[in-house]
Amino acid sequence: MDITLTLTNVLYVVTAGLVLLLLWKSQRKQSSIGQLPPGPTPYPLLGNILQIDVKEPYKYYLKLSKKYGSVFTIWLANSPVVIISGYQALKDTMIGLGEEFSGRATYPLLMKITLGYGVLSTSGHHWKEMRRFTLMTLKYFGMVRRSIEERVREEAEKLVEMFKKCKGSAFSPADMLSNTMANVICSIVFGQRFEFEDPQFKFLLQTVNSVFTVLNSPIGQIYNVFSKLVSLFPGKHHLLFRDVDKAREYCKRQAKARINNVDPSCPQDLIDAFVELLGCRWSISEKRCICCIWHGCV
Template identity: 35%
Template sequence: MDITWMSTLLLALIISSILYSSWNAMYRRRSLPPGPTPLPIVGNVLQIRRGKLVQSLMEFAKKYGPVYTVYFGHNPIVVLSGYDIVKEALVDRGEEFGGRGRVPGFDDFFRGQGIVFSNGELWKDLRRFSLTMLRNFGMGKKSIEERIQEEAGFLVTEIKSLKEKSIDPTNLLVQAVSNVICSIVFGNRFEYDDQKFRELLNLFAATFKDVSGSWGQLQEMLPEIMYYIPGPHQRVNRHLDKLRKFILERVKINQETLDPNCPRDYIDCFLTKQQQETGNSHFDTRNMMLTILNLFFAGTETVSSTLRHGFLILLRYPEIQDKVREEIDRVIGQNRIPNIEDRSKMPYTDAVIYEIQRFSDILPVNVAHVVTKDTNFKGYNIPKGTDVYPLLCSVHRDPKKFATPNKFNPQHFLDSNGCFKKNEGFMPFSAGKRICVGEALARMELFLFLTTSLQNFKLTSKTKFMDEDIEPRLAGFANVPRFYEMSFIPRVL
């Protein structure tokens, strides 16, 4: 019996050794960039610290260089690190690196549709249409500025009703930011106490949390295995399906009252486009719903999370908060609401907002790219269809571009005279062909919501925050801010 058991174990070890040797030889024959040696089946997953995917990828870059390969299961991922490398790939060679790669947390639901996860002509059509429609509804124009100003006013009123109560600001900020995109997509905003609206926003938050958590990171690395394993990652599709049904209800309402000559919102524009291009499947109902979902994620969670990070940072550094408020009082005063033209006269405030975006790194890994053809990059041959991770966090922490990359420092965006200066290492919206379609909208929201809040309130907290409290966790797909509570104290002038 013992001899049989020993023989079986020996045979298993011999087979494992042969498999590993064969895999290792096959792996090393590839002309991909170097990286940690993968194991059969699991690749490099065991070398990535649990729940710390992004930190592990950054550490690999220090060991293997700015261009390296990591294996998630049997799939190679080429990782790009640092400003020079990421800029060359996404901007200088944007055609080759401009495809959308695999995003296992979302791929099963989106299946290559919608503006974010599509490729080829479908992506071009949806992006072109969405940019045009967003501009028509005011993105970068006065009308959208007025919508944001109006919503900022509602936010101030809601905060005043709290009477300096200590709160978690998450819901307030998510509701305010989401109402802007709601006004564009649905043609109306929601009251903050609207239960259905709150349920909708909770679904967005839950999706981000489940995709970015430890289980979501494992799904990113081992999708074929995690598909069969129960856990929080399995809830993502259910969240997304509930969101899809909500959007479908709104689409049906618009269909019943549609006037192609007088579009009220993005949905009306898409429905009209459907009628005009009946033979073009790119503008079917599913692509409409998924594109709207994309717009909501891009226009709600990312901006509201940036504001939450921003408020936390200003609580940590009250002297910076005071300096921003001084500039608000000097340029805007108290007798009118902020407008986007004020930004050019407020270099310090502008620098603080840019630094909040850089430091908070909402999407540290970017959304996965893929090379669209066989590509030679930095002496390595990358086959068509290989996924690429351009680490935006590595750009934002590149010491060649930022003097104190791991510290919050508005001077990164100010010259010696205190004037605002651009920094090429600023890429929170990505870069190149896949740069965020809502960049102009997000920039406007961040300025108007932040300045309106500080014009009316002093931000305080019972907690004394330290530097480690404001550091982004750099864990998974998105940087969700830490939980904290704060109070808004009305200013007395």
């Protein structure tokens, strides 16, 4: 009994010590950030998370803007977030100071999915380089190869055929429209369209949908704040990471199959263009290329 009591007391002391240490580190970090716009007082460790309406956060931000002005600060755990509210404040910031605010925040969940590559989730030199290459490639496809307009027209004709098959009965066009748009993208990235019942096509589409679902879900928001902690627990975020890895592997197989078969003067799709761009640097930049091909699908 004495040993049990002693161990319990030691556990209490250690727990209390850890809590005090975390509180001290939290306060130290907040005080070391520098001069930030005013805002509600954050709780230790959690910041203002408990005060935010997860479903309708804009209502909470609107309330704060009336109290603290058009520019204010909230804390998500130990991370400060400056909120800009109102037309004039946004105009002054995004137009008047556009260069200073042209970067993108690095969210842990998005970084886990993109590995820091692509066009939509990056900024700076890498973003400019990839954007320039992507625009040049798309322009080439539009002028020299079968135009993107023709790809869209082909998918639109197949969509109309599917609509005709539903004549006389009510139906939801959501999946048909989603599949049609996805096939246009696939024809540009992979150089081929898929049948809607193709298992690989279904998997790619499901994975892309899962990315946006998890990003906008409560678990996605919590992951961005406590990424290391949330990674220790099971959840749909782990299923997403597994599916994203499988999608990258598919893109990798597609790219490797083209390495020795690309016509430098006539790339057929985005993968051909990437492989031709890298050339002998493929082994060095393979990871980057695969991620960029995958993000072409997203």
